Amino acid sequence: xxxxxxxxxxxxxxxxxxxxxxxxxxxxxxxxxxxxxxxxxxxxxxxxxxxxxxxxxxxxxxxxxxxxxxxxxxxxxxxxxxxxxxxxxxxxxxxxxxxxxxxxxxxxxxxxxxxxxxxxxxxxxxxxxxxxxxxxxxxxxxxxxxxxxxxxxxxxxxxxxxxxx
Amino acid sequence: xxxxxxxxxxxxxxxxxxxxxxxxxxxxxxxxxxxxxxxxxxxxxxxxxxxxxxxxxxxxxxxxxxxxxxxxxxxxxxxxxxxxxxxxxxxxxxxxxxxxxxxxxxxxxxxxxxxxxxxxxxxxxxxxxxxxxxxxxxxxxxxxxxxxxxxxxxxxxxxxxxxxxxxxxxxxxxxxxxxxxxxxxxxxxxxxxxxxxxxxxxxxxxxxxxxxxxxxxxxxxxxxxxxxxxxxxxxxxxxxxxxxxxxxxxxxxxxxxxxxxxxxxxxxxxxxxxxxxxxxxxxxxxxxxxxxxxxxxxxxxxxxxxxxxxxxxxxxxxxxxxxxxxxxxxxxxxxxx
Numbered sequence: 001x002x003x004x005x006x007x008x009x010x011x012x013x014x015x016x017x018x019x020x021x022x023x024x025x026x027x028x029x030x031x032x033x034x035x036x037x038x039x040x041x042x043x044x045x046x047x048x049x050x051x052x053x054x055x056x057x058x059x060x061x062x063x064x065x066x067x068x069x070x071x072x073x074x075x076x077x078x079x080x081x082x083x084x085x086x087x088x089x090x091x092x093x094x095x096x097x098x099x100x101x102x103x104x105x106x107x108x109x110x111x112x113x114x115x116x117x118x119x120x121x122x123x124x125x126x127x128x129x130x131x132x133x134x135x136x137x138x139x140x141x142x143x144x145x146x147x148x149x150x151x152x153x154x155x156x157x158x159x160x161x162x163x164x165x
Numbered sequence: 166x167x168x169x170x171x172x173x174x175x176x177x178x179x180x181x182x183x184x185x186x187x188x189x190x191x192x193x194x195x196x197x198x199x200x201x202x203x204x205x206x207x208x209x210x211x212x213x214x215x216x217x218x219x220x221x222x223x224x225x226x227x228x229x230x231x232x233x234x235x236x237x238x239x240x241x242x243x244x245x246x247x248x249x250x251x252x253x254x255x256x257x258x259x260x261x262x263x264x265x266x267x268x269x270x271x272x273x274x275x276x277x278x279x280x281x282x283x284x285x286x287x288x289x290x291x292x293x294x295x296x297x298x299x300x301x302x303x304x305x306x307x308x309x310x311x312x313x314x315x316x317x318x319x320x321x322x323x324x325x326x327x328x329x330x331x332x333x334x335x336x337x338x339x340x341x342x343x344x345x346x347x348x349x350x351x352x353x354x355x356x357x358x359x360x361x362x363x364x365x366x367x368x369x370x371x372x373x374x375x376x377x378x379x380x381x382x383x384x385x386x387x388x389x390x391x392x393x394x395x396x397x398x399x400x401x402x403x404x405x406x407x408x409x410x411x412x413x414x415x416x417x418x419x420x421x422x423x424x425x426x427x428x429x430x431x432x433x434x435x436x437x438x439x440x441x442x443x444x445x446x447x448x449x450x451x452x453x454x455x456x457x458x459x460x461x462x463x464x465x466x467x468x469x470x471x472x473x474x475x476x477x478x479x480x481x482x483x484x485x486x487x488x489x490x491x492x493x494x495x496x497x498x499x500x501x502x
Binding site for chain 1: 212213385392397418424426430432433
């Protein structure tokens, strides 16, 4: 039986009618039409559905929608500001961290969660943070480079009176 | 823990395209609008390899316009001519030439009309940065968009079709001798590994790859292909195993079929070697699969360098290395620390 759930997605209250056994990923994609999060394996192995739940990265395919109710969900759609890509998004393009693009939204969300926590990560910390996100195209090197460059860029912005959030 | 380090080299060559007289064709259409915007209809499908970018760059370079002026419609059976699959490391090498041929014909149409408009011999004109220029003075005379407009105004086309047949002769059916492919890619990789002689675990700690790209049309994309390809080679060497039991796949998810994660892949140093190939677009040839092939041999040789044992089965799982060390010990052939 479908029930109404109230979700806080990207800072906005949203309602969705869903079965209690439906995943947050399915509700994001099918009910709310937020298709940036990808459904790769649907069993928590590939990471392409990664979103933030109360600030922590989770694979949304394994979160049941009742468990996401009244909590803060942040998806890839929230990262750009007024059509301007987030530094991680821009650097992913700039450094060649995107090939087929399927892992990219989840990869960026894992990196975003890392940089919220740790604005100056080492390469090993970056690799650990994205180790749950499988990429079959790039070999990861350019993704690591992009996250590193984004971290530098974001620190620079924070230094300019915190103009960018 | 007893960690031993070793270095190993793997080298390969690989036939680019389909070879062996199998059909290997590329085709593209190109059309310029009256503002200079140029659309390439290219049958080559981009699944992340970067062929749409390559098509854009090849068309821009050949036409003399900016990449920003080009739109690519790709792999749409309703609108693009057939260019065969993106496989066999062939898309840049085969489709690149088809696009180059189409762009070259369109450029001639532009120059013919520009010559009439400017009352200037065609051989004195060239297209650069979207402008028809006088060769000697370098002076910009008229934009390509204005020329396309004039072509249309006079009832002529600003559109062309490009075709490329890369089909080769077959080898001798009796002796298998002959030249099966139009060209070959070459690559050498150097692997550095750590082998834990107690557990048998192997880690790749550094990989250097030198790959012959002919000409790197987009160096970042070439590096991406090499790094990604070598990572697949690493997976093939150390992790990836498809297990069938009685016809039933046991490795039916990424939890059982292990592909390399960001923590498994070391820094990969890419050396792009450029020996232009006259048969590819601007000398380019395929690089994708050549990057995958030498990785496993390089790792196997590095393990031999580290522990003096030849592993002959892949993936090189800890169990296989562990038991190979035990067997060598039993034979008295393993050099202890």
